[in-house]
Amino acid sequence: MTNEENVANETTNAEATASVFDETTPLETLRAAADAGNLDALCELAWRRKHGVGVERDPSEALRLFRRAAEAGSATAANNLGLCFDEGVGVPQDFDEAAVWFRRAADAGDAAAQNNLGWAYLNGLGVRKSAGAATRWFRKAAEQGLAGAQNNLAHCYENGIGVAKNIEESTRWLQAAAESGLAEAQNNLGWRYQKGLGVKADFKEAAVWFERASEAGLAAAQTNLGWLYLNGLGVDRSDEKAFELFESAAKQGDLAAIGRLAQCYEYGRGVAKNDYVAAKWYQIAANAGDAGARRKCEELAGAATKKLDALLRSDGPKLK
Numbered sequence: 188m189t190n191e192e193n194v195a196n197e198t199t200n201a202e203a204t205a206s207v208f209d210e211t212t213p214l215e216t217l218r219a220a221a222d223a224g225n226l227d228a229l230c231e232l233a234w235r236r237k238h239g240v241g242v243e244r245d246p247s248e249a250l251r252l253f254r255r256a257a258e259a260g261s262a263t264a265a266n267n268l269g270l271c272f273d274e275g276v277g278v279p280q281d282f283d284e285a286a287v288w289f290r291r292a293a294d295a296g297d298a299a300a301q302n303n304l305g306w307a308y309l310n311g312l313g314v315r316k317s318a319g320a321a322t323r324w325f326r327k328a329a330e331q332g333l334a335g336a337q338n339n340l341a342h343c344y345e346n347g348i349g350v351a352k353n354i355e356e357s358t359r360w361l362q363a364a365a366e367s368g369l370a371e372a373q374n375n376l377g378w379r380y381q382k383g384l385g386v387k388a389d390f391k392e393a394a395v396w397f398e399r400a401s402e403a404g405l406a407a408a409q410t411n412l413g414w415l416y417l418n419g420l421g422v423d424r425s426d427e428k429a430f431e432l433f434e435s436a437a438k439q440g441d442l443a444a445i446g447r448l449a450q451c452y453e454y455g456r457g458v459a460k461n462d463y464v465a466a467k468w469y470q471i472a473a474n475a476g477d478a479g480a481r482r483k484c485e486e487l488a489g490a491a492t493k494k495l496d497a498l499l500r501s502d503g504p505k506l507k
Contacts, residue, residue, distance in 0.1 A: 208227050208230075208231040214235075217231055218232065226256045229252050229261070229264065230261060232252055233248075233249045234249070236249035237253075237276060237277075246271075246276045249276065250277030251277075257288065257291070262295035263299075265291045265292035265297070265300065266292040266303065269284075269285045269287070270285070272284040272288065273285035283313040285307070286304065289304040293324060293327075298328040298332070299328070301328035301336065302324070302325060302328040305321045305323075305339060306339070308320040318343075318349035321348070321349055322340065322343045322348065322350050323349075325343060334363075335364070337363045337364035337367070337372070338361065338372040338375070340360045341364065341372070341375070344360065358379055358384070358386055361379065361385075365396060365399075368403075370399070370400040373397075373399045373405075374411065377392075377394070378411065380392040381411070381420075390421030390422075391422075392421075393411075393420075394412065394422050396408075397412035406436040406440070406444060409435050409441070413428075413429040413444070414447070416429040417447075425457075426451070426456040430448070430456065432444075433451060445468055445471050445475075446479070449468035449469040450465070451465075452468065453483075453487070462487050466483075466487045466488070469481075470484050
């Protein structure tokens with residue numbers, strides 16, 4: 188069974204974008220506003236240059252535009268400039284410089300920057316590692332409603348990082364993040380309901396949250412939901428639905444799903460039994476370090492050898 192997914196880079200490294208302009212704003216309108224010194228327009232233009240949206244991707248130009256807006260006082264730009272240094276976009280990777288800009292934006296109240304600064308403290312990136320400081324910054328961002336920070340704060344309460352361990356408080360923040368639509372939090376909340384952690388165990392409620400995260404394409408949630416369908420827990424049992432979910436997650440590289448998919452082929456659950464295909468999936472899992480899958484490969488290979496030996500020793504049709 189797939190365990191909870193906790194802090195993920197996509198969640199923690201929140202990238203704030205401008206609120207006035209967006210991807211639908213015509214490029215010429217955006218450039219005119221940026222040339223006139225509009226900081227939101229500068230941020231949006233920089234973001235497009237960073238990602239190559241509607242314009243040629245140019246990390247160096249993105250960095251220049253983010254810096255221009257940040258130095259003019261934009262907290263959004265300061266956070267994004269910090270991300271450029273954090274990721275090495277348009278400049279050599281520099282966690283120290285990233286932390287400087289995250290702090291500037293965080294002090295100005297930017298929730299994404301507060302979350303990113305918390306991540307820096309949690310991992311000692313550009314700042315001295317401090318669980319207490321990480322939790323404080325996650326809380327500031329979480330209280331502003333940032334789902335990624337709420338998920339991170341839930342992780343801290345769950346594991347006693349910078350705060351006393353408190354599974355009920357962890358679940359409260361996780362619920363907030365899940366209700367905001369964060370797929371990782373939805374999957375984590377589903378896991379809590381399945382295991383009865385901080386909430387009363389409820390397979391139906393677990394299935395609801397796994398379903399939401401699955402629809403967002405989260406592989407771990409698809410694996411978890413597939414397991415419920417395979418066992419008829421909280422949902423009507425369906426080997427076919429379980430197989431579909433395992434296959435989708437396996438194609439994304441989810442190791443637990445790869446093992447489950449191999450089992451489906453081995454035992455004919457939701458798909459025609461096929462030892463050859465099962466062995467292929469077990470081998471993929473084995474190559475990723477799954478000892479159980481490696482044993483399965485050996486078992487299937489041994490069984491195939493015995494079948495071949497039996498066939499060769501049998502009194503089959505004589506060749507003329």
